[in-house]
Amino acid sequence: MFSKNKNDKINQQLDMERIPNHVAIIMDGNGRWAQKRHLPRVAGHKQGMQTVKEVTIAASELGIKVLSLYAFSTENWKRPSSEVSYLMQLPVRFFSTFVPDLVKHNVKVTVMGDITRLPESTQQAVRDAMADTANCDGMILNFALNYGSRDELTQAAQKLAEDVKSGSLDITDITETTFSNYLMSAQLGEYADPDLLIRTSGEERISNFMLWQIAYSELEFVSEHWPDFNAKSLENAIIAYQGRHRRFGGLKNQ
Numbered sequence: 001m002f003s004k005n006k007n008d009k010i011n012q013q014l015d016m017e018r019i020p021n022h023v024a025i026i027m028d029g030n031g032r033w034a035q036k037r038h039l040p041r042v043a044g045h046k047q048g049m050q051t052v053k054e055v056t057i058a059a060s061e062l063g064i065k066v067l068s069l070y071a072f073s074t075e076n077w078k079r080p081s082s083e084v085s086y087l088m089q090l091p092v093r094f095f096s097t098f099v100p101d102l103v104k105h106n107v108k109v110t111v112m113g114d115i116t117r118l119p120e121s122t123q124q125a126v127r128d129a130m131a132d133t134a135n136c137d138g139m140i141l142n143f144a145l146n147y148g149s150r151d152e153l154t155q156a157a158q159k160l161a162e163d164v165k166s167g168s169l170d171i172t173d174i175t176e177t178t179f180s181n182y183l184m185s186a187q188l189g190e191y192a193d194p195d196l197l198i199r200t201s202g203e204e205r206i207s208n209f210m211l212w213q214i215a216y217s218e219l220e221f222v223s224e225h226w227p228d229f230n231a232k233s234l235e236n237a238i239i240a241y242q243g244r245h246r247r248f249g250g251l252k253n254q
């Protein structure tokens with residue numbers, strides 16, 4: 001009688017008073033979406049770009065403060081060079097058509113990851129988008145581009161070691177807060193840690209995404225491939241999130 005399946009959750013209403021501040025998404029399944037339609041994998045990436053646009057606007061209208069999107073991992077360089085080249089061109093195409101909409105919705109673009117390894121035209125598109133939206137103070141659209149969490153943590157360790165060596169940081173000052181300030185997510189300030197992490201395509205793994213920051217995130221794995229995900233799917237994921245009881249190690253009604 002009290003069975004709780006996924007459809008029950010979908011019939012519940014979204015509570016606009018309890019929208020998560022930071023939503024992070026592992027956008028997965030573009031290749032499989034395309035293959036199911038007998039299309040080349042890159043057709044899935046192209047369609048996935050449309051999903052990014054729809055979900056960005058929807059997230060901003062819901063009042064989400066930060067939307068982090070995993071677009072290219074430090075491990076994705078292992079893919080065939082033709083696919084990598086296509087993925088590298090996507091930010092150029094995305095920003096060339098979408099920056100006016102971002103500005104209209106007051107969305108500011110930020111990036112996590114080492115963009116210096118990307119082709120010059122991609123770096124330029126990313127830098128221009130950040131500059132063009134620098135004065136927007138609504139939602140932050142935070143792209144993880146050539147991002148890997150182990151890379152982020154390793155780089156943080158190197159910078160910390162340098163600062164200790166130069167005397168600007170004392171070992172006893174290395175707290176969880178100071179450590180967080182050395183991560184690529186530090187630019188997100190009080191919203192650095194995702195409240196909700198969504199992964200599409202049915203895979204239930206983290207694939208080197210924000211390992212430190214998701215310590216207490218609610219995880220939602222959905223079966224849709226990324227090109228099929230939409231504003232309604234985002235709402236459903238948030239409804240599922242709103243049904244969770246976050247305890248952070250304490251007790252439910254504390």
Ligand code: IPE
Pocket residue numbers: 027028029030031032033071072073076087201226
């Ligand atoms: C996600 O889709 C996009 C990137 C990782 C760049 P995939 O390309 O991983 O699609 P699948 O998982 O192979 O279907």
Ligand code: IPE
Pocket residue numbers: 026027028029070071072073076203205207
């Ligand atoms: C994770 O997806 C990376 C991005 C979404 C950018 P992958 O498709 O690369 O992850 P694995 O290889 O299935 O773990």
Ligand code: MG
Pocket residue numbers: 028029030
């Ligand atoms: Mg994948």
